Amino acid sequence: MVAELNTVTDDAYFRRLVDVDALRSYLETELGPESAFDVERHPAGHSNETLFLTWGARDLVIRRPPPGETAETAHDVLREYRVMDALQQTPVPVPETVLACDDHDVLGSDFYVMSRVEGDVLRDEVPERFADEESRHQLGYELVDTLADIHEVAPESVGLDEFGHAPGYTGRQVERWGKQLAWAFERTTEKRAVPVLREVGDWLAENAPTDHPETLVHGDYKLDNVMYAPESDPNLVAVFDWEMSTLGDPRADLGWMLSYWRDAKDPDPAIPELETTFMERSGYATRRELVERYEERTGIEFEHHRFYRALAVYKLAALGEMFFRRYLEGNSDDPMYPLMEERVPALADRAKRIIDGDEPL
Known part of the structure; x- marks a missing residue:
């Protein structure tokens, strides 16, 4: 079954972040095929990019660097993945890690996938x-x-x-x-x-x-x-x-x-x-x-x-x-x-x- 993609993809910056077909192919190989597939850019944050991903019944998050040249050592998302993966069984609360990818043929950069956590990130106000x-x-x-x-x-x-x-x-x-x-x-x-x-x-x-x-x-x-x-x-x-x-x-x-x-x-x-x-x-x-x-x-x-x-x-x-x-x-x-x-x-x-x-x- 063809995956349904609801996200608008004609935005130039979004297309620099995500090759939708390459991402879908990668996820099918790593996680198995699913009929529900949706990806959208989450606007919060001003350093690495955060993408909300639906893959079947799973709500996931992709983290990747911004496109273009970056300063040396900045935006190291695989380092981020490594430490989160190491802390899974400790008192430190971190999201469940899912995948890490250093193949730039997929998104043009390193990236990783984690489970989405429900709750409130406090910025302008508190609940x-x-x-x-x-x-x-x-x-x-x-x-x-x-x-x-x-x-x-x-x-x-x-x-x-x-x-x-x-x-x-x-x-x-x-x-x-x-x-x-x-x-x-x-x-x-x-x-x-x-x-x-x-x-x-x-x-x-x-x-x-x-x-x-x-x-x-x-x-x-x-x-x-x-x-x-x-x-x-x-x-x-x-x-x-x-x-x-x-x-x-x-x-x-x-x-x-x-x-x-x-x-x-x-x-x-x-x-x-x-x-x-x-x-x-x-x-x-x-x-x-x-x-x-x-x-x-x-x-x-x-x-x-x-x-x-x-x-x-x-x-x-x-x-x-x-x-x-x-x-x-x-x-x-x-x-x-x-x-x-x-x-x-x-x-x-x-x-x-x-x-x-x-x-x-």
């Missing part, structure tokens, strides 16, 4: 069932407790003992993101320069802790990369977007998570289109309370917090600048990307405020 103050507080604790679960996994117990080189991770992060920025600047400085980012990078290089804890790290752990179950009490059921995961310094993960968690006293968001603000309301845990919870759970002290928080914003600025380059080169239709012309300088200013102590924990 009404989380409106009471107890649920608000628990929502933040669920987020930080799951981060603690990630950091408490023994890498050797799940086959990830060679997943990265933990010693020197923090300094390498500064160097790596500096290189990502340099890649973006090759193109973006034709439009405008961001000299404050170079100042921030120099400070980070001079102040990177040389002695740090060593654990599995997620690399992009934040509120909209997790999902809460469709139940009355906040219950975190899935962690997504593992492409940056490795062995390294867990405090970098905490700093990244905190860079997205706002307190009522904070200045206006540097990227209002991306930054969630509902946790500024009464009842939500403050950043300091989340740090205290994390320290209690893990026994790891959040020392050098200015460094880790500034590093997080520096990395976010580098991502934004890479997005801006992709926009300038015509390799994305994401409406967020052109906004980075102004948003990245605002992020640079925020990182400088953190370094100077003007945006405290």
Whole structure:
């Protein structure tokens, strides 16, 4: 029986993402033929592409890089698959892994397939069932407790003992993101320069802790990369977007998570289109309370917090600048990307405020 494809495929960008016939043929070979077949692009997210896939009675998700040239080491979806596959039987909640493919004849890139998880990813607002103050507080604790679960996994117990080189991770992060920025600047400085980012990078290089804890790290752990179950009490059921995961310094993960968690006293968001603000309301845990919870759970002290928080914003600025380059080169239709012309300088200013102590924990 011919598979029924309901998705509109005459959109040029969608056709760059999916060769429908090649995908169908691949799935038939790997999973067996099915009559129901549908694929559509999920618009959320601004890095790797997410596609919702129906294959027979199964609701699946495909993750693949954006089309076009990407910075070295960015968009590594097979790395994402590997760590999720390793964590299947651990306390860390991850979707069920299904397939990984490195044959570029199928979609023109590496990609993987996982099961779709039902629940809520919290971006602009929270469901009404989380409106009471107890649920608000628990929502933040669920987020930080799951981060603690990630950091408490023994890498050797799940086959990830060679997943990265933990010693020197923090300094390498500064160097790596500096290189990502340099890649973006090759193109973006034709439009405008961001000299404050170079100042921030120099400070980070001079102040990177040389002695740090060593654990599995997620690399992009934040509120909209997790999902809460469709139940009355906040219950975190899935962690997504593992492409940056490795062995390294867990405090970098905490700093990244905190860079997205706002307190009522904070200045206006540097990227209002991306930054969630509902946790500024009464009842939500403050950043300091989340740090205290994390320290209690893990026994790891959040020392050098200015460094880790500034590093997080520096990395976010580098991502934004890479997005801006992709926009300038015509390799994305994401409406967020052109906004980075102004948003990245605002992020640079925020990182400088953190370094100077003007945006405290």
